Amino acid sequence: MPFLAPVLMYLGQSELAGVIYRIYSFFCHQLPQRSFFLFGTKPMYTLAEIQAAWKPTTDPLVLRQFIGNPIIGWKVAWSDRMVSFYTSIWVFTALRWFWSPALSKHPNLMSLLFLAPMAVDGFSHLVSDLSGIDQGFRANNLWLVVLTDNALPPWFYAGDALGSFNSWMRLFTGLLAGWGIADLLVRCVRIYRIYKD
Numbered sequence: 001m002p003f004l005a006p007v008l009m010y011l012g013q014s015e016l017a018g019v020i021y022r023i024y025s026f027f028c029h030q031l032p033q034r035s036f037f038l039f040g041t042k043p044m045y046t047l048a049e050i051q052a053a054w055k056p057t058t059d060p061l062v063l064r065q066f067i068g069n070p071i072i073g074w075k076v077a078w079s080d081r082m083v084s085f086y087t088s089i090w091v092f093t094a095l096r097w098f099w100s101p102a103l104s105k106h107p108n109l110m111s112l113l114f115l116a117p118m119a120v121d122g123f124s125h126l127v128s129d130l131s132g133i134d135q136g137f138r139a140n141n142l143w144l145v146v147l148t149d150n151a152l153p154p155w156f157y158a159g160d161a162l163g164s165f166n167s168w169m170r171l172f173t174g175l176l177a178g179w180g181i182a183d184l185l186v187r188c189v190r191i192y193r194i195y196k197d
Contacts, residue, residue, distance in 0.1 A: 002083070006038040006074030009067065017074075021067055024077035030064045031133075032075050033160045034170065036083060040073020044080070044162040047134050058133040080162075081170035085118065088178025089185075096179075096186045111187065114180025118173035125166070134159070141165055 002024055008017035024030065033047040051057065054066045068074035076083060128136030137143065141157045144165055160166045 002077035003038070005077040006068065009074040010039045017067075021075075021077050025064065028078050028082045029060065030075070030077065030079060031060060032063060032066045032068070033133075034079045034081070034167075036076045036080055037068055037073035038076065040068065040071065042072070042162075044167070045072060046159055046161045058135070060129065060133055063133065079170070080167065081118070081122065081174045084171045084174025085178050088175045089181050092179045092182035093185055096182050111180045111184035114176045114183070118177040121169045121173045125170075138166055 001020055005017045005020040005024070008014070008020070021030070032050045033045060036043050037045065045053070047058070049072070050063065050066060053069060053072050055062065057063060066075070078086065125138055128138035130136065133139075139158065145157050155161065156163070156165055158164065
């Protein structure tokens with residue numbers, strides 16, 4: 001459904017797309033600089049590009065209202081982290097089901113530990129954004145610059161653009177959390193089958 005919203009916008013069905021965007025806004029911040037776009041020139045845009053295409057604002061409540069336009073494309077109704085998380089649950093559940101037919105020996109709660117990196121990353125983004133979008137410690141990641149002795153290109157450290165540290169962390173922690181949930185789902189189904197028989 002989150003991918004259907006930009007498709008509907010592209011097809012001129014803005015009212016139906018708007019319903020999908022509104023429903024998913026309860027589950028995701030939908031900030032455009034942290035979201036994928038379809039039918040545009042790039043899969044993701046920087047905050048400056050979003051501001052140039054729409055409004056020069058850093059207010060998250062205003063930014064999240066931007067769903068795109070015919071030039072830059074239409075925003076997916078989930079942020080990149082949610083795309084990574086929810087998509088990977090389906091993929092990893094199928095892989096886990098067929099790849100490892102036996103129950104693993106680790107306890108069920110161990111699977112939930114895979115959620116911790118996403119929680120830490122998401123919470124640190126939230127705390128950073130309290131200073132203002134593109135103003136907090138996650139906007140420039142100076143701590144990472146020091147930690148890596150500035151060994152990587154400047155675009156890697158700053159902002160939310162695709163390929164930046166922040167983008168990689170949202171995608172990677174979403175994948176980890178998806179694996180943990182998939183593992184737990186498969187384990188629960190298998191345990192249910194054992195007790196049922």
